[in-house]
Amino acid sequence: MNSADVILDVKGLTTSFQTAGGCVKAVNDLSFTLRRGETLAIVGESGCGKSVTSFSLMRLLSRQAQIQGEAWLTGRDGERLNLLALSETEMEQVRGRQLGMIFQEPMTSLNPLQQVGEQIAEAMLTHKLCDRKQARQRALELLTLVGISAPEIRAQQYPHQMSGGMRQRVMIAIALACKPQVLIADEPTTALDVTIQAQILRLMRKLQGEVGMGMLFITHDMGVVAQIADRVAVMYGGQLVEMADTRTLFRRPLHPYTQGLLASVPRPGQSGRLAGIPGQVETVYGPHLGCRFVNRCAQAREVCRVDRPVLFVHPAQQLVRCHFAGL
Amino acid sequence: GEQKLTGAFDVGSAGNAQKFNPLTAPAGFSFYNKYFGTLALYDVGLQKIGGDLAQSWAYAKDGKSLTLHLRQDVKWHDGKPFTAADVKFTLELVKNPAMASVFSSRLKDVSAIRVLDAHTVLIELAQMDATLPDAFTSIMMLPSHLLSHIPAGELRSSNWWKAPVGTGPFKWTRYVPDQFVELAANPDFYRGKPMLAKLVNRYFKDASAASIALQAGEIQFSSMTLDQVRENQSTRAVDVIAGPSHVLNYIGFNNSDPRFKDVRVRQAILLAIDRKAIIRSIYNNTAILGNCVLTLPQYVPADINPYETSVSKARALLKAAGWHQTEALEMLTYYNDQASKDVVTVLQAMLAQVGISIRPRFVDGPTFGTLVDANKFSLVYAGGGNGPDPGTLIPLMQSSYAPPRGVNRMRVNLPELDQLFSAAQQETDDARRTALYQQMCRLTNAQLPWIPLWVGERFGGFARNVQNVIWTPSPGGGRYQDFPERWSIR
Amino acid sequence: MHTLSEKYSVAADSADAILSFARVGITFQTRTGMFGPSRLLRAVQDVSFDLMRGEVLGIVGESGSGKSTLARLAMRLLQPTSGEILYEGKPISTYQGAQLKQLRSDVQMVFQDPNASLNPRLTIEQSLLEPFILHGRGDRQERDAEIRRLLGVVGLPVTVLQRYPHEMSGGQKQRVVIARALALKPKVLIADEAVAALDASVKAQIINLLLDLQREYQLSIIFISHDLPMVQAMCDRVMVLYLGRLMEYAPRSVIAQGGRHPYTRALWRSSPAADPDCRLEEQEMLAGEIPSPLNPPDGCVFHTRCPQAVTRCKQVVPALTRLNPQHGGACILFENPSEIN
Amino acid sequence: MLKYIINRLLINIPTLLAILVTVFVLINLAPGDPVDAFVPPNTALTEQQKAVLRHELGLDQSAPLRFIKWVGQVARGDLGYRYKDGALVLDEITSRVGPTLLLASAGLTVGSVLGIMLGIFSARRYNTPSDHALSVAAYLAISTPAFLLGILGMYLFSLKLGWFPTGGYSAPAEKGLLQTLRYLALPAAVLSVQFIAILMRYTRAGLLEVMHQDFVRTARAKGLSAGAVTLRHAFPNALVPIVTVIGANFGALIGGAVFVETVFSWPGLGMLFLDGIESRDYPLIMGIALFMGIAILLVNMLTDILYSWIDPRIALK
Amino acid sequence: MSHSSLGAAACKKFTSSKVAVFGLVVFLSISLLCLFSRQLFSFDPNAIDLDATLLPPSALHWLGTDQIGRDMLARTFAAGRISLLVGLASVLLAVLIGTVLGALAGYFGGWVDNLIMRLVDMVMTFPPIIVLMTLAAVIGSGTGKTVIVIGLLSWPLVCRLVRARILSVREMEFVAAARTLGAGHGYILFKHCLPNTMDVLVVFSSLGFVSAIMAEAGLSFLGLGVQLPDASWGSLISIAREASVLRQYPWIWLPSGVFIVLTALSANFIGDGLRLIFDPKTNKE
């Protein structure tokens, strides 16, 4: 791995919340790196901490969240910034410009009182990338790029006048407006139909090529993962359970969860019931013994209940957290 | 530079900007007479009436006429001479029902006005009226040559009053509604050119604001409340002039109400009230106790009942009168100042001690008038002008003036009192009139048609740099010789 | 049962239809700026179909093609500007009182965005209790038990009950919304992208659950999704919408083979396969942009992007043609069945 | 839009009429007769004089007739004469409109700007000492009656410092704008103090309400500074109640800020109105009620239009 | 999980805010002191003593005496009873009317909205003085009537505030979701729309509380409001109109002013605490 190429280096990220029911450790000791121009897909069980990871990196969590660890971002001019240690004003410089984010909730994430064109242009104006007129122009271009027709009209519409997929695309346009170094995309295409999705994926890849944008791509769609990701990280219960390059992961998933995940994807022509992973999803509350996945794992044995598995490095840089993966 | 004196000559609810018709206005005379003139004037002590536009007057032997001799050197502000025609015009205007002048009742015995020559007027009377000179101190003379062509009904609220022409020491220059009236010296004034170049009357709705303006030197005069006087005692920012108001505060009751028919009830009420304590603690000793409806010392005989406070006597009297009360009596008042509120509260407490429970009700003037005229009241706490001429009381106490005919709102109906009033009115001899009024005092002291309490003092404050100012605090009384042409600022 | 929509129905036999759309259309007025001109946006135009008892009907289509609008129309959240929607043979606009209440428990919907459809001020428990309270079902214990059962079914721990929506992940919220929609044991479930935010394994679980309900209780489902493989896997029939218009309806078998309508085919081509070795190529994707619904093209709305478009497509709006009782569409290719293939 | 405005204006006509009828009924029910009000309680007028006055004022006619006559007169653009001095009611009102609007808009502008700024400040410092201090200050301000505030201001700025006159008004045309401002300063300040407090509370609450919404997070993710996020995103979403409060107060102030006007001898409509009531001057009261009615209806209409301008989800119907 | 534990959770949330608890404590203590003032203080609040007027605070009269020698401590707290009653009750009334009408108008729109808003227009336009004067004459005096009059005059603002808020809330998706669950209009209004108006209602209530107290003082002249010899905080403050009282005898009016500020402030803090219960996102920050 060429370390000079590393654009985002996350070490031991741990995020916990204080809630009525106690302390929730949503992300637990997560480490990964992201290279220039690379797409790292994060997949995993719903609620395993993917979004919290991205909010932690963006430092957008409310003050009741506690974040630990380090996250080094290589800035545009090569400087290295620890995102988790920056002051709020420094962070403002980073957000949007160096580190963009697409949010999961398209309906509520747009300002209901501002025309969407304005909202896109604002991103560029904030970082003084161009003047107002140019920003407007760029906003129209971006809308076209994300596949919204009649951008002149749409730019003047308000979020409530758009369909879910359109709002999602507006979000994407906002995040892409400043061509950030690193883009965190939290399920950016869930609300999109396949043709637009394909178009958006293509657009993202193009930008990656242009500006060497690194991308953390959070999704549940294994098809999308296969399409866009260079590497895949699989999370379960706040932890990284497997990480490998895309081809390896699809060919030879090591962790039983990954295996189950891939098996759950319906194949063309398949009909009726889907495979799925049986068993009750685990709560992420509190400390735990043993493996997180133990309750749903078909291969679980006694040791899995009592002994916490560690990340195990396989050949070909495949990481896996399972007692039996090496066997 | 030119001397300019600004004052708040009318403050508070009495401040009636815009209503400049002196024949219909209820207040503001002490300013009107800076640009209008009257036939007669009181001296500063409000004891004796002297001449002003009329140099002298004389009643005929039979008392059926009065001859006025006018000054000859008087000119209207437009340069035209002031003559007997103007007097005739003005007095007829007052009598004209269409004018609805508040003074019309004062001239009710005047049957005709004749111009004898340019400066002599003969007033024919249906019967002798000794209070006419007092009325002449209030009626401002108006220029016949400018107004006679306007019908009285129209004249009453004509715009002319907002640019009037008078005979006074100052001329009207301008008026800004609700703000001020500005007068300029009248160089042709018959007593000489005023020292001040300008005299301004500023209108304040709020007495405290006027007081602060006075302290700040924005104005040089303002009438003051007891409270402001008290406050001034600590700062001594201005010179305070104090004097009797000639307004008797009384507890009025509905004389037609059978509950008050028994004089012992009335006496008990008066006995229950510790007036001295009230005067001491609420009025800071600035009020004069009254035991009858008249308070000028010369009219008060020494032998009247002083009604020294005695709760036990009051209780006994009530008991004797068979007083029994079922519900609280409403006590109406149109006063709204803090001192009056305190007074009413104290009255309430004191009357409660003898078993008379009252419920105060504060209303505004029109409401008061409507309620009382409609006979929907039992008690009032009010004030009535009782001087300087006791004739002022006639419309308030003579039985023929009971509503709806007039403002004898308490429905006083004492034939002896009526007789005394008319006797005094027809009596030209001062000593005999005084005796009649003393008689009246005795009568009202015994009968208590009103329950007299006290006559308060009023106050005015002058900036320390004004000179030669003569002012008496009695707005309810007549006009007096204040010689405004001599006022000046140091 | 005789339905109004029979004439236009996409189903062969509408006798057993539970929910029918008869030439439904809706137009929105959109304004640009305070004083801007107001424009008409035809979000749904002339859509007819029948949902059979116990059927899973898939609706796919481009973003903005009116899928959610259709769902909202079915839920009586929007009034159609034309046409009629019938539930159990009776126009839903005429439901009132107790009947309406029944309708509200019979037909349930899972909204596209779970975040927006949960009241942020209510805990998950309060949100889940709502259907029971509203329909006066069960006593406190029964409700509690039922809520716990539902949570188990959608794979959530009971600990989430005390949480607020903002303390949950997207997928968790989505499952809460599904649980809420199932609480009343509806007869019709309209699932608008109901499983989009779930990971594949949970998604499979939920879909299996729905299929079980369908089988056991004759639950009818309208399943709105972008995921063609998924739709094809679980739906009996599929409707394809484009710009608010019906393009094709077909049984699973036809869809599984890629469908007949050029648009359906294009959708298939763009569907990413879960295989990193067969990435989508440029030429496989649909060319051009989706036209604005504010300003739809004349003729066939798809002609601007259709690889098979001919001149006539620009002029004539293709009629809805029925190839066979189960299959039909609006395309000139369908008008002359022999030309197909 | 235009249609809405026209519709709304048309609806306002019967509303206005209803308002006027009610006011008319109320003043006629109120105790106190204009003729009684004409003279002080102890001044004698004979019944004959009163009858003359009543006739002259038209008070001998029945109330409904008087109302109808008044409406007819108004339709011809004539608001009648004041009972008291025969001045044209229209003139009286128009002469006060300037000062009234000047005072109201000065007070409201200063108040809105400062109130909103402080509200934003205290929302951003939610639950800190400075937030609490501002809360205390706000309640102190609204608990202090206008007269007290006015007198205190006068003591300080007129008496002690001598910066501003104690009261009065000077038209700009008369002694220049600067002089007008000197007269305006104190009353406007007193008026705005309470308004600052009120708006500050509403702004703060509104902001707290929206600060945690998802779109605020989006704005932050764009890299907007905390201030810009608040101003450009949170604030507009909190604006509806603020506009409502400003609108309601402006509406009320068009009828005059009675207390402030009284303390500072400001020749506004409020004082005129009070005078009208004290003297039961029906034409004047009705004239001002008409003016206030129109003004408040228009302000309310404007507020409603503003709502839909602020929040496009709110449709004008 | 059960309702009682929900209540307990709300309680916990409330108590987690120090200011809210502080507000509650202050408010309750002032209310209790006022309520039991007659039992607690040896002086009768209305007993006059013309030989002990305007005494400054001393060991005997902790807050001094007024112009007619009444003990200001007893009087201030006795006044508080009336002011608290008038303040709370009239705000409650205004909030009740305003919220109900505003909610109806905002939620249903159409002619309902039109009708209610025209009513609002009307009430906003009525010059309060005239209404008060006439009402006072027609309905007579009394604390209850004062409350009604103040309440009836101040609801339009609440109505507009609530309506405006509900106009946007009703467009939210969770409202649509509730409707599909079979929620009737009433349920949606109460459960989903009205909680969103809490913030403005809290502000209105605490501000309205003060204005009601001050308005009450102004009304006593019209025969409404507190009648002599009783006092209210507003009427005690109004005595400061007298320049000498204002500057030389602050013990007459200042305590009432302080108590008004304190109660309003604590009411506001309580409101803030309530808001915490209603708004999960502002938890403990």
Ligand SMILES: Nc1ncnc2c1ncn2[C@@H]1O[C@H](COP(=O)(O)OP(=O)(O)OP(=O)(O)O)[C@@H](O)[C@H]1O
């Ligand atoms: N503010 C919060 N307070 C408490 N717990 C939280 C909070 N935000 C998130 N969580 C919890 O943290 C865990 C991780 O949530 P996160 O949103 O990161 O999941 P996710 O991986 O993005 O899931 P999905 O794919 O469903 O969106 C979840 O269990 C969630 O309930």
Ligand SMILES: Nc1ncnc2c1ncn2[C@@H]1O[C@H](COP(=O)(O)OP(=O)(O)OP(=O)(O)O)[C@@H](O)[C@H]1O
């Ligand atoms: N309230 C509205 N006002 C104006 N236009 C609207 C409104 N609601 C929806 N639309 C328009 O109607 C069309 C269809 O929207 P709809 O939400 O039904 O799309 P969809 O098929 O659900 O898309 P997606 O898959 O992106 O959610 C879109 O063009 C949208 O802009």
Ligand SMILES: [Mg+2]
């Ligand atoms: Mg997520």
Ligand SMILES: [Mg+2]
């Ligand atoms: Mg949709």
